[in-house]
Amino acid sequence: MFFKQIRQNAARSRRDNGLFFGSLVTAIVAFYTLLSLGEQDVMQFLATIESDAVGKLMRMLPVVYAVSLFFVFFLVYFACRYQTDSRRRELGLYLMLGMKRSRLFGMLFCETLWSSMLALLAGLPAALLLTEGISLATARIVGLGIIGHRFSFSPEALWWTVCGFVFVQLLSMLVICAGLGKAEPAEFFRAGDVKRQEVSSGAQSTAFLCLGTVFLLLAYYLGIVRLQALELGVMIATVLFGIAGTFLLYRGLGGFLGRRIRRKSPDAAGLWTFTARQVQENVLSQHKPLAVASLLLVLALSCISFGISMGVGGSVSGRSVDFSLFGEERQIDSCLNRDDIRGLVGESYPLYLSHVKDGSVFDTGGLKAALSGIGGAGNIIENCSFDYVIAESSYNDILEHLGKEKLDLSGGKAALYSSLIGKNEPGTKLQEALDGRVSVGIGGKDYELLPALCCDNIVADRAITLYLGLIVPDALYAQLAKTPEAYCRNVQLRGDVVEKMGLMQAIQNMDALLAGTGVTYDSYLGGIGRNLFYAVAAGYLTIYLGVLFWLIANTVIGLKYLIGQRRTGRRYEILAMLGADMPSLQRSVRKQISVYFALVLAAALVSSAAAIAAMFTSFARLPAGASMGKAAALSAAALLAFAALETFYIRIVKQTAGRELGRLLAGELSHGRRMF
Amino acid sequence: MNTKRDILQVEDLTKTYGRGANRTEALKGISFRVLEGEFLGIMGASGSGKTTLLNCIAAMLKPASGKILLRGQDISGFRGDRLAAYRGRSIGYLFQEFELLDNLTARENITLPLALRGVTAGQAERELQTVAALLDIAQILDQFPSQMSGGQKQRAAAARALISDPDLLLADEPTGALDSRNSRVLLDRLAEVNRVRNKTIVMVTHDAGAASYCSRILFIQDGQLFHELRRNVLSEPREAFYERIVTVIAQLGGGSAHVL
Known part of the structure; x- marks a missing residue:
């Protein structure tokens, strides 16, 4: 009976909150993708030529894993809180029906574990697909042209993914249950505290806003103009001014919005004032999460830009020559005429x-x-x-x-x-x-x-x-x-061989054959190994972290809004009673979400532009030979992808909020009243 | 001869909840009329159906059968824009828990029904000042609900219900969350609105004291009308009417049935 209830509750949670379940699946994909890095084709190949560097990277992975765990904790925590928040009445009812708190929390933990298991079942195949996709795409981007690709599965990565994910899930539930443990049953029946409209003084909020803007401008100046010297003090000052400026900006933004609403509301009709006040309330009560989300987006965009610039370095393969053989003409000729080698060689010519x-x-x-x-x-x-x-x-x-x-x-x-x-x-x-x-x-x-x-x-x-x-x-x-x-003899492998075996294998085969001939030679891959490694390692890790930060920032903004909407659900019922129709309420919700996201994105985009400019005027350079045009094209593509993903995410949040509103006003959440 | 017109007609209204064995009849064919300018009280025990009746009139609930006509128009056929216009323009609703939007100032709360009709706050200023003066809340218009007392909140809510100049003001236990002093202030104001502006009010209440402000009271039990009291406002003092209400409650339902 107990387990049946757990399964039913978990199933309802998944059905009702796709966003919640999606966040869990995303966390799994993120963990597995990172942990299986060592199994990827490019890394496997690099390990054969740059084993020390790859070894160092692999030793770094646990640190990145721990950082990911830390950030994914917030993603899962907010998702779980949103989920639990929507079931407060139900939980209160269990308590009032005589369920002990320990049993209630036990039930929640079991539901969490059950959801974890299902999320793992959904997430792991997705993660495997993604890692295979990344493996193939990375190989293609860096010009390896791999055809000899093998499906890779890492049991170790799977184990740590499961451990990390379950740990983060249980920890989130523990924190949430610790909060609920102190609450009286009556508190469960309230929709959650709606923070009182803060009546901060105009002067105070103006001061915060101005100070925030000044700090941010100072951070931009330090980053772009003074960071070139790469002094530690300047770097710390830039980061500190940037963080403090962002927090102060959002702290003062609520008051600014309030003044704007007072100024504009006499001329406003419809739900304009309500919509604006909802946004203002969200900013006032959640200025800290907004600042954190904005900073996470700055980090995400900076990481992705850095990753792309590094990736561009690895992708400028310019594969003009596969092997360069050094030595006497006669010796090279006899080497190239060996039966096993001749079959691989396409053409060769002396380089003068x-x-x-x-x-x-x-x-x-x-x-x-x-x-x-x-x-x-x-x-x-x-x-x-x-x-x-x-x-x-x-x-x-x-x-x-x-x-x-x-x-x-x-x-x-x-x-x-x-x-x-x-x-x-x-x-x-x-x-x-x-x-x-x-x-x-x-x-x-x-x-x-x-x-x-x-x-x-x-x-x-x-x-x-x-x-x-x-x-x-x-x-x-x-x-x-x-x-x-001639300085050396340049050798190109046969096109059909490369096509059949894949460049990596073809070169490795030729490499193995040449190694036994005594001829001195360089290979294309041997030469680009280190460059490629740095491009792949830096590009991959920073893009990975960037995407993770992006996901977490969006989850924080999206779920914070949805939690707020649920808490203030009664307001929509009152508006309906006062004569607001469903389409205008839906429009108001959509507008609130757009403005809410825009407030975070606007600051994040400006700061990111400054951060990227600072990066490229100081420590980050496009690698030698990297085409500026290609980097710009890739950056533009990344920006478009960012805009598309952001639009997609905002749309999901709008759909979820719209569904919630529909349910609320259809009476499901309003004590049996039917409003429309 | 009655010179007043009917403003509201409720005819054979029924409302059921649940299905099969769980079917509950909340209203069992109630019929009555309300005259323009009347201050009608609806009293009854918990579960008698009085709030269901009010919610049906407010178009918050759909009746199972029967008709509700406001100025001769059957509201059961209202959908979309007409339904929204009915809620926002034809009726005003006063909730027990005020239901002000706590992130809007009193001014913004009060002008909300007009804003929903496309009237800007600037255009609504004259109406705003009139109702604010009538309900004595002019000094708190720029305050948020968290900065107001319970009485001020309920009067602001009343101002919001009245600013559209609705045909009918519906009030569901409007003094339920107020202390006796604030209850009296509110009811005095509502009585004044009824008297001076000839506004029709239908008020659901448990409280005999609150009911004594009405000119007529309908008593409901188990979803049916079972008694009616009328007061000649000009000749019968409120205190005397109160005594009659208390007596009826004691005689017809057993006083304890009306106490929560």
């Missing part, structure tokens, strides 16, 4: 890259003159000399493989090469300089530089960078090169 011969004369006056007009190019002008030359045919082989247009250096032309492109990198300044018509003198003859800077990787290892080089026609290369032999 060399130091310039001693005594070669270059006139860099034209380039220096072009650079002199560009701010911050002083260092480049000082060090402007050509130490390396690259043969046109070699570079064209690379371009051909990348599917780009070949260079044409006939008729006295040359091209400038630098692999150091990106924000504040020399390559970017050089590209600016090339926008005008620039020429260099080589051995007394002028060569016009092509207007586009060449920056594609010329060897497999992306860790090898070339500050400044000159691509010249093959004949000129032969004159200028200190060592006329």
Whole structure:
């Protein structure tokens, strides 16, 4: 009987409060996604080439897990409180019917466990799907092109997910039951305390509002202008001013809204005044949760932006060369002609890259003159000399493989090469300089530089960078090169092999075969391993935390509103009695929710913009080679996704509130009275 | 000859709750009429159906059968806009627990029924000042309910019920949550509204003292009318009417049945 009741109660809770159940499922997905990180394809691959770094990351995961537990606790706590709050009368009735408190709380705990079990059953498949999706998507984003993907399931992650989730659920119920334990049965029958309309003085709320705004502006200034020096004191001051400013802003906002309502209400009709007063009351009584939610959203947006910028670094794969083999021509030929290796090799070509011969004369006056007009190019002008030359045919082989247009250096032309492109990198300044018509003198003859800077990787290892080089026609290369032999042999794997096995496996197979030949070589993946690791680790973790913060912030705002609406449900009945029709009441509720969310989002968006600007003017930089356009496009996509998700979430809250209102006015909650 | 017109007609009204074995008849075919400008009291024991009757008249409950006509119009057919207009314009409702919206000031609470009809607070200022003066609450218009006394709250609620100048003021135990002094002040004001503005009032009450302000009282028992008392307001003092009410309560129902 007891267990039947528990199952029935839990089923009703799920039916009535999809938002509540959704929050629980989200918590499970969040835990499993984090804990199964080590099982993901990208991490498994990285562990083979960067085992130390991956090991460090895996050791960090428990800390992130603990942080997640802390934040998810609030998500589950608010969801459980909303749930319990809606059943106060029922709980009071159990007490009045003679149920002992211990049995009542036992029942609640059992319901919680039952709900946990069902949420786990729903959440775990979703989590598995999501992690597989993330695994595939991350691999695709970072350019691994994995086809040899395996389904991964981590029993350890499952265990800790279950433990963490049940722990957080039970802890939330414990806190809620501790609060209910002190309440008299009569208190259960009240709809919950409606906080009295606070009548704070106008001067006080204005002072809070002004001080909050000043603190926030100060935080923005410190973050954007002064944080570049990365001094700890400035950093702490920025954070403290930001937090204090946000709290003060929301503390003073209620009074500001009150004054605005007084000013506007004489000209307002319909439910305008009621709607505005509802919003004001929510702000007055919940300024702290609003500030917390706003700060969480700032954290979420900052984390996601940081994650994307890091992810962009990993995604600029520019996979031009799969392997670079070093050694004598003959040795390399015999190696590549081995039966097992030959089947994997698509094409190979020598790369002619060399130091310039001693005594070669270059006139860099034209380039220096072009650079002199560009701010911050002083260092480049000082060090402007050509130490390396690259043969046109070699570079064209690379371009051909990348599917780009070949260079044409006939008729006295040359091209400038630098692999150091990106924000504040020399390559970017050089590209600016090339926008005008620039020429260099080589051995007394002028060569016009092509207007586009060449920056594609010329060897497999992306860790090898070339500050400044000159691509010249093959004949000129032969004159200028200190060592006329090829620097290395670049190898591309066969396209059909890559397609069949997946890039990662194909390269790993080739790697295993080459390792036994004695030839020295670099591989594309070996070179990008560390970059990739940092991109994946930083990107993944920050995006994960960002999404988690976003979810919690929205849950806090949404549930706080819904709890408030339930507590003030009687007001809607009175309004109906006074002649308000259902559509106008629904409109009022929807408007309240929109404004309520907007109040949090507006401050969060402004602060996030400042935080992101501060981040990118100080510690966060787009990684070398990362395209600003791509980062901007991804950020725009992320912002659109954010707006879409936010709209979706607000819509869910509006639907829930509308359903609740409908039920309230249809008489379910109004002591049998039927209003419509 | 009666020169006054009927403002409210209740004809053979029934209301049932529940189904099958749980079926309860709250009203069993009640019929009566209310004249314009009348101050009608409805008395009865707990569970007699008096609040159900009031809620049916207020369109808060749908009767099972019968008719309720206000100025000749059957309200049972009202839906949507007409129903909202009936609640907001034709009747005013005074609750036992005041039911002011506690996040609105007295001014905002009182003008709410007009705002719902599209009238701005600025346009409603004249009506507001009139009812505020009538109910002696002009000094608390900018206060929130939490800053008012019980009596002030109920008078603000009365002002809200009256500002639309409704045809009918319905009051459900309006003094139930007030002390005797505030009850007297409220009833004096309601009597004045009835007398000066010729406002029709239907009041449900347990309290013989409150009922003595009425010009007619209907007694209900088990969902049926079983007695009626009339008072000639001009010739019969309130004290004498009170004695008659108490006597009727004692004779017809047994006094204890009317005490909660």
